[in-house]
Amino acid sequence: xxxxxxxxxxxxxxxxDGASLGPKKLKEKIINNEYINxxxxxxxxxxxxxxxxxxxxxxxxxxxxxxxxxYNTLINSKNNGNFSITIGGDHSIAVSSAxxxxxxxxxxxxxxxDAHADYNTFETTITGNLHGLxxxxxxxLNNRLSLFHDGNYYDPKKTVIVGYRSEEVNKEEEINxxxxxxxxxxxxxxxxxxxxxxxxxKAFKIASNNGNNxxxxxxxxxxxxxxxxxxxxxxxxxxxxxxxxxxxxxNVLKYINNISSFDIVEFNPLNDIDDKTLNIALEIFNLVxxxxxxxxx
Ligand SMILES: [Mn+2]
Numbered sequence: 001x002x003x004x005x006x007x008x009x010x011x012x013x014x015x016x017d018g019a020s021l022g023p024k025k026l027k028e029k030i031i032n033n034e035y036i037n038x039x040x041x042x043x044x045x046x047x048x049x050x051x052x053x054x055x056x057x058x059x060x061x062x063x064x065x066x067x068x069x070x071y072n073t074l075i076n077s078k079n080n081g082n083f084s085i086t087i088g089g090d091h092s093i094a095v096s097s098a099x100x101x102x103x104x105x106x107x108x109x110x111x112x113x114d115a116h117a118d119y120n121t122f123e124t125t126i127t128g129n130l131h132g133l134x135x136x137x138x139x140x141l142n143n144r145l146s147l148f149h150d151g152n153y154y155d156p157k158k159t160v161i162v163g164y165r166s167e168e169v170n171k172e173e174e175i176n177x178x179x180x181x182x183x184x185x186x187x188x189x190x191x192x193x194x195x196x197x198x199x200x201x202k203a204f205k206i207a208s209n210n211g212n213n214x215x216x217x218x219x220x221x222x223x224x225x226x227x228x229x230x231x232x233x234x235x236x237x238x239x240x241x242x243x244x245x246x247x248x249x250x251n252v253l254k255y256i257n258n259i260s261s262f263d264i265v266e267f268n269p270l271n272d273i274d275d276k277t278l279n280i281a282l283e284i285f286n287l288v289x290x291x292x293x294x295x296x297x
Contacts (some may be wrong), residue, residue, distance in 0.1 A: 010044035013092030013131030016233040018270030055237035056128035068148040074100035090131040095134035103151040109158035109207030114220035156181035200251035207275030214260040231272025
């Protein structure tokens with residue numbers, strides 16, 4: 001199977017600058033091989049972002065213009081029959097990658113590896129940073145963020161978050177959103193108590209409805225402890241070690257024949273130290289490539 005790498009060079013969804021530079025930095029290290037059909041840059045002008053703290057839908061117009069272009073690029077890639085890996089960019093770009101996948105495949109689940117749930121709505125966000133809303137959007141809750149999509153949405157009952165530990169001030173409201181919708185979430189602590197292999201196995205059972213549909217996987221690098229992966233925009237302490245982060249990836253990739261598409265997001269080179277985060281992102285990327293090579297068509 002041929003692979004398209006879609007570089008989403010956008011950070012309009014977060015106040016902090018820098019995630020738009022992540023894909024470019026990673027691209028310099030990607031070794032082109034026969035399986036990579038194309039590396040497609042989808043550029044964004046992220047200058048002069050709105051930083052007004054009272055604006056609870058910051059850069060909305062510009063973001064929707066960008067995510068529409070990104071969505072169309074992904075649809076084209078899928079029309080050519082290629083496996084798409086989307087590199088972010090802040091996590092709002094996953095609205096395009098996840099919805100393009102379900103537009104083509106109709107029935108999908110989703111696994112969201114992230115320190116944050118990204119399950120705010122326009123009503124519950126307190127920052128107005130729209131990268132805190134994508135998973136709820138993908139589940140059909142924020143339709144103003146998915147105007148480009150005329151297909152169906154993901155089923156919250158087949159939506160699974162792995163690694164949740166955010167201490168945001170409005171955490172309670174976001175957890176209510178998750179519970180109301182019926183989303184399953186595993187905390188970082190549960191990776192230790194239940195075990196990584198068990199958590200990922202349970203996550204796939206739920207997201208794939210016991211293997212009856214494929215799954216979109218979205219890997220946010222802020223899932224990893226900031227001592228190990230400091231190059232993100234919203235670091236969250238008490239995260240998994242590098243070994244655990246790689247183990248989560250390897251366990252997910254055991255199910256490669258049930259994976260429709262993959263994101264690696266939130267790499268922010270401006271916050272990185274000694275290329276630590278770059279090297280982990282690259283390791284995850286290479287693991288995904290190696291797994292896709294084994295897919296039986
Ligand atoms: Mn995220």
